Amino acid sequence: MKIGSLEIIGLPLFLAPMEDVTDPPFRKICRELGADVVVTEFISSEGLIRDVAGSLKKLEFSADERPVGIQIFGNNVEAMINAARVAASAAPDFIDLNFGCPVRKIVNKGGGAALLQDLPLLLQITGAVVKSVEVPVTVKTRLGWDERSKPIVDLALKLQDAGIAALTIHGRTRAQLYGGKADWTLIGEVKNHPSIHIPIIGNGDVTDGPSAKAMLDQTGVDGIMIGRASVGNPWIFREVHHYLATGNTLPSPGMDERLRVCRQHLETSVAWKGEITALLEMRRHYSHYFSGLPNFKPFRMRLMTTVSLGEVNGILDDIARQYCP
Incomplete structure (x- = not known):
């Protein structure tokens, strides 16, 4: 093409x-x-x-x-x-x-x-x-x-x-x-x-x-x-x-990869547009990054309301502890 x-x-x-x-x-x-x-x-x-x-x-x-x-x-x-x-x-x-x-x-x-x-x-x-x-x-x-x-x-x-x-x-x-x-x-x-x-x-x-x-x-x-x-x-x-x-479907990405890419996205967004704007715009991505996880709603609500990068990273750490083997 x-x-x-x-x-x-x-x-x-x-x-x-x-x-x-x-x-x-x-x-x-x-x-x-x-x-x-x-x-x-x-x-x-x-x-x-x-x-x-x-x-x-x-x-x-x-x-x-x-x-x-x-x-x-x-x-x-x-x-x-x-x-x-x-x-x-x-x-x-x-x-x-x-x-x-x-x-x-x-x-x-x-x-x-x-x-x-x-x-x-x-x-x-x-x-x-x-x-x-x-x-x-x-x-x-x-x-x-x-x-x-x-x-x-x-x-x-x-x-x-x-x-x-x-x-x-x-x-x-x-x-x-x-x-x-x-x-x-x-x-x-x-x-x-x-x-x-x-x-x-x-x-x-x-x-x-x-x-x-x-x-x-x-x-x-x-x-x-x-x-x-x-x-x-x-x-x-x-x-x-x-x-x-x-003709075959790949398995969904594992939790380690989901968290790594989400963190990369978050960190580079903050560096490019500033913490507050980046945190607000990242909200549209979180549910999809972690789609299909059981009992994820409490984590999603926390991610959708925090305006602190440190708090978001803490929530991602909690997600890792909860869902990573």
């Missing part, structure tokens, strides 16, 4: 961009555990061109995260052009345009999936950004706005004509948010359209090896992007690769 000059052997697994999740500490862990390509949290174009510190910090990545894409969002052509140039100055492997985020605070500002209601503007932004930077430009979007509007096949052809290097399709409409079941049918129609020659990456409801194989068998996609199923479960990339290669 090629994205511009970036070539990836085999079927690549992508870590999806997720706000307050896909920061450098988590991206690095996912790369170590089998993710082939990672993408930053989505970054506001307006924040980048106004030198907002939080937006600029999201551009940071290390060499061992590569290949890495920087994702930006917005609905103003000039702002997106300028933001793409700022992003390109960080030398990512590609820049991704977010036309799929369904959350209200993004859509209400005209960004993300809101552009699916204004396809001419979406295409204008895409073409302008492609022409403004030297790095490859990709797009992530959804099937359409709602059940009555799913223009993804025609849109994919027009995006390809606009010069994008790859397209990721989430198999839901904006109206679905993250509910219901992802529909991979139209992803397959795009991938197998005789006029499509750019890589197509499938996204939505891939939660393990069997579901990844099902998507691949149904659609023939060139790559698979995994989002929410990776939260607190970076091993999913290792497991999917193993299943696709062998």
Whole structure:
């Protein structure tokens, strides 16, 4: 699979961009555990061109995260052009345009999936950004706005004509948010359209090896992007690769490994963003890091309420004493 000059052997697994999740500490862990390509949290174009510190910090990545894409969002052509140039100055492997985020605070500002209601503007932004930077430009979007509007096949052809290097399709409409079941049918129609020659990456409801194989068998996609199923479960990339290669399911990681990776994630997050922010954002990961453990609720409640790194490390020590042989 090629994205511009970036070539990836085999079927690549992508870590999806997720706000307050896909920061450098988590991206690095996912790369170590089998993710082939990672993408930053989505970054506001307006924040980048106004030198907002939080937006600029999201551009940071290390060499061992590569290949890495920087994702930006917005609905103003000039702002997106300028933001793409700022992003390109960080030398990512590609820049991704977010036309799929369904959350209200993004859509209400005209960004993300809101552009699916204004396809001419979406295409204008895409073409302008492609022409403004030297790095490859990709797009992530959804099937359409709602059940009555799913223009993804025609849109994919027009995006390809606009010069994008790859397209990721989430198999839901904006109206679905993250509910219901992802529909991979139209992803397959795009991938197998005789006029499509750019890589197509499938996204939505891939939660393990069997579901990844099902998507691949149904659609023939060139790559698979995994989002929410990776939260607190970076091993999913290792497991999917193993299943696709062998047809067998790997055992779940043992407690020693769960604790080691959780501690690594916690420590690197604190170093990167500070103790309070890191502790608050880590809360979304804890239940998944320790899923399936009997009688874990008291530990989970303690992890979800403490705002002290020392206390969290003490709780992790208690978990080790309780569950490690």
